[in-house]
Amino acid sequence: MDANQWLDEVLWQGEFVELTAWAEPGRPSDCRRLDAGRRVFDSLASVRPALEVARMSARVGVVTFPGSLDDRDAQRAIRLAGGTPVALWHGDADLGDVQAVVLPGGFSYGDYLRCGAIARFSPVMGAVIDAAAGGLPVLGICNGFQVLCESHLLPGALVRNAGLHFVCRDQGLVVESSRTVWTSAYDEGARIVVPLKSGEGRYVADARTLDALQAEGRVVFRYAEGNPNGSLRDIAGIANEAGTVVGLMPHPEHAVEDLTGPGDEGLGVFVSVLSSLLAVA
Amino acid sequence: MTRVVVDVLLKPEILDPQGQAILGALPALGISGVRSVRQGKHFEVELDGAADSEALDRVRRMAETLLANPVIEEFVVRVESAHAG
Structure with a gap:
């Protein structure tokens, strides 16, 4: 170069x-x-070769749906964590050579019908669902979490906030599990602050599902210092059984540096996946 | 042409803050005697042919895969009208 x-x-x-x-x-x-x-x-x-090796070694796709808002921020977070972001398009059924995928926040397909309901049937999601079954790490943030639930890659659903208000604030979270590929860089029980901005962020599932999530250590993030939206059991984020697919309503990609966010405590999510990809490679 | 209606409602155990907000607005209108309001979605589906059992199966499949999310919602399918055309 x-x-x-x-x-x-x-x-x-x-x-x-x-x-x-x-x-x-x-x-x-x-x-x-x-x-x-x-x-x-x-x-x-002097440092460029090392930077290039690190960046070339992990390619993380970020899907852009019509109505996605936070795809560029997610790409930026991946870059700041040392990875190579790869733009993926909703109409493209080919994930190329990406080693992980982020479904970003926003209002895919205008949130028509239900949040994430139309995105679930997009060509790219067909490929993501297949690849996730094969162990591909997938992170869904906010609207991406809704898409993962609609796709049945994660259990439960996200519904209208209790109290109906759109909530936009810096939100305290507890990292409940570091046994996922997206949270391995955190200490379990760590408290972090990242932005939350959603109107339909109330996590619901039946009691049996909630019990199972808890028993299996699949509750990944919980709201700290007050529940902002009525989510059952204060759940802010969950994982699949393998710990490869994680969804959360708050936005770690908006907290990757002091200049543009409440801090950099969200960066660990992206560092985690890059570390696990490098460890595998 | 036949019209089939699909009504989708949140399951009773799922909190419906929109229905509650409507209920809360009624006193200001001077409307009393309403115990609860639940808000849902109403779909009007027009079929090419008759609403035979095969066609209704298609509508049900459409309802459970797309129109409703069975995790949080339940739906009812009914044939509304059948007329020549």
């Missing part, structure tokens, strides 16, 4: 704001950006 290729990739990833800060005033912006990029490229010479 030469300076120009590297620069193309970095610019494509939306990091040009940081690069232009290096630039000298008074020159055409493209030149400034190119100069700045070359300088960054040179300054990173």
Whole structure:
């Protein structure tokens, strides 16, 4: 990879704001950006091979449905954790060579019928459901969690918040299980704060399912300091039996650095999956 | 052409905050004597042919896979009208 290729990739990833800060005033912006990029490229010479190896080693797909909102943030979180994000399109039944998939937040297909109900039957979800059965790690955040429940990759359902209000706030969570590929980097019982923003985030399932989830250690996240939406047993996130498929309503991808979130306590979700992928490889 | 109606309601044990909000608005309208309100969805499905048992099976399959989520909802299928066309 030469300076120009590297620069193309970095610019494509939306990091040009940081690069232009290096630039000298008074020159055409493209030149400034190119100069700045070359300088960054040179300054990173000693660590670049290690960065590239780490980033090339784990490719994590992020699905964009019509109405997805948080796909770019999820891609960014994967990059900050050291992975290579790969954009996947809802109409594409081929997952390519990705080693894990994130279903991001938003309002897929406008939340028509029920949240996630239409997305479940999209071509990409057919491929995700098949791959998940084969052990592919899948994370569903917010609308992605709803899609996972509608797809029956996770039990239960997400319904209208008790009290009807859309809840948007920084939410305390307890990491109840570190025995999933998406939470292995956390200590069990750790308390983290990440944004929650949903109107239909109330987790429900019948009592037998709830008992089973609890007994099998599949409750992954619980709301701390008050239940924001009436979720049964304060459940914020759950896993499948294998611990490879995890869904949660709060948004770890919005808490990956101090500048843009309440902190970086959500980054561990992405570090976890990358660690498990590297361990396997 | 035949019209088949599918009505979808949350199961009784699932909290229905929308129904509760409607119930809560009734006193302001001066309407009394209402014990509870549950909100659901009403689908009108028009068939090419008659609503024979095979066609109704198709509608039921559509209802349980797409129109309703059996984890939280129950549904009723009924034939509403049959007329030439």
